[in-house]
Amino acid sequence: MTETADYPEPRPPAGWLTKPDLDRVRAEVPMVYVDAIPVRVNPLGTVTAVGLLLRSGEDDTLSRALVSGRVRHGESVRDALLRLLETDLGTMAFPQLPASLAPITIGEYLPDGSSSLHDPRQHAVSLVYLVPVLGDCQPANEVLSIDWLSPAQATSDEVAAEMVFGQAELVRRVVRLLGS
Amino acid sequence: MTETADYPEPRPPAGWLTKPDLDRVRAEVPMVYVDAIPVRVNPLGTVTAVGLLLRSGEDDTLSRALVSGRVRHGESVRDALLRLLETDLGTMAFPQLPASLAPITIGEYLPDGSSSLHDPRQHAVSLVYLVPVLGDCQPANEVLSIDWLSPAQATSDEVAAEMVFGQAELVRRVVRLLGS
Amino acid sequence: MTETADYPEPRPPAGWLTKPDLDRVRAEVPMVYVDAIPVRVNPLGTVTAVGLLLRSGEDDTLSRALVSGRVRHGESVRDALLRLLETDLGTMAFPQLPASLAPITIGEYLPDGSSSLHDPRQHAVSLVYLVPVLGDCQPANEVLSIDWLSPAQATSDEVAAEMVFGQAELVRRVVRLLGS
């Protein structure tokens, strides 16, 4: 039972939902998500490594994932991005959030598996950002480790097979766009 | 009473919500929206006119608006864009939907008026697209007229004052980006 | 001898260069180029086919290429794009030039083969655009045929091996960004 509500208490703070409410809403409307691809860059801005999270899934299998989560009611996209990055990478990662919120691509996750991105819990539309991190990343909360892969490794078939929700599609779109 | 549910019947089709359900959900999570800015272009691709909708508001005042609406559960962003464009501009507009779904900017509408974009009904995050239309636009449904303004007029203070939800902000961002 | 000057006459029009002058300038500064990837789209804007040119090269081998060429002195990027599209696809192609000139990516062609894009003639920096064409494309001038490939074919290893100047890199970046 790793699927949890935002907040398990009877009276959640504004913007948070209890697990039953979240489950119900997920069947009614698409959820607004952000997906962040953490990267290391050199002084010329060239991406040298892509950070993928290793997580323990519901059935104790390991899987790789992006920094990903929903935007809450009343929360700005920037606030959601920073909150999710700090939750997964710790507070010393110094992520460089984008100056322009125009995402590099969007992800459409459908629950029925009809698309390359799929999430059995919900229909979600995610804004995808590349986020250089300058500081020290420490796996936090449910993250077991953060693995820094070369761009070639991160877009390989082997890594794609380990990623949840078809997120390899997003990594490939974005990392390949950067060129070689 | 111009605020209507997606579908007034007791058993709406998949992805549609009754008015009470829509009102409830709007207080729980941000809604996924698309905003389309219809434009006329010349053979070089230069924008020659920006199409703004004239609508009759709840209190019978007239206001200008973009083609805008929510993405429904299970509906793709492309399907939502085409549905909304056909609803407002008619079926002969021949909108040229973008080949890449990366939006040109995003809009964050908050209900409390703390941002330049605001919507008293909800918190919405919109994907904003510029959509050239090649065909004949006929105001459909609740649209009284479609006015084609020059880029300079469309970004003027006069027109901004007539636009709902602070959408002038989006028109200005996008149209000015195109240059002169 | 397929390498020709813009204009072979002693007194070329403004912006054109004789072959010796063009050769000299190419060794002195990077050239401004535009690369256009012609595509067919369906009413939802989804790319259904990618158009690649089949050309006869200097040594009579066949090769595939993008619509590509230099921007001349005093010529706008939009004028250069339209001129090159008409030169290769004919005048009935009805290319839909982008409303925003921000390119989807850039290409850096170096003469020495140190990069994935290379052009033995010159150092060129190209602005890369995706250009939907609505009309009838007829191979014109030095183009033998225009082949419309599925996005999967256009990004395959087989097609990549047939493309000049490493341009497969650009097709892959752009077409994969569009998602599946």
Added chain:
Amino acid sequence: MTETADYPEPRPPAGWLTKPDLDRVRAEVPMVYVDAIPVRVNPLGTVTAVGLLLRSGEDDTLSRALVSGRVRHGESVRDALLRLLETDLGTMAFPQLPASLAPITIGEYLPDGSSSLHDPRQHAVSLVYLVPVLGDCQPANEVLSIDWLSPAQATSDEVAAEMVFGQAELVRRVVRLLGS
């Protein structure tokens, strides 16, 4: 005589041009340029200040400018960006070069004043980037000072009137795109 060659010596290094050669080439082909808009951002990525250079012009008047310059033959766009940023802001600025080289917009400078961007010396096509700087900026070489203006100031009519080459157009396009 502030108009100088890249390198005044008889035998410049590769990619550099003597003043007479540069003048000649400028009349023959468009030049590849990069324009960087240095900005300060807060931890959420929001731009808090825009850095404009104060320069002493040819006739001893003061003017404001972007970090701007040409890409040399054989030089990558990333190398040119970093070289120009270090030339104008010093070596302790720690500019965060973009991970994706797709520019936020392009600038077309024409010598004849027919466009909002104009440069009497040449026809140039510039790739425009927003570059957050994290470190200490010290005016270097011909820069008298680096002034950090609020986004509202940087896009004001007063500042626009002080900028060279119509570059206010580029500041406005980019900074306004970021939203408020």
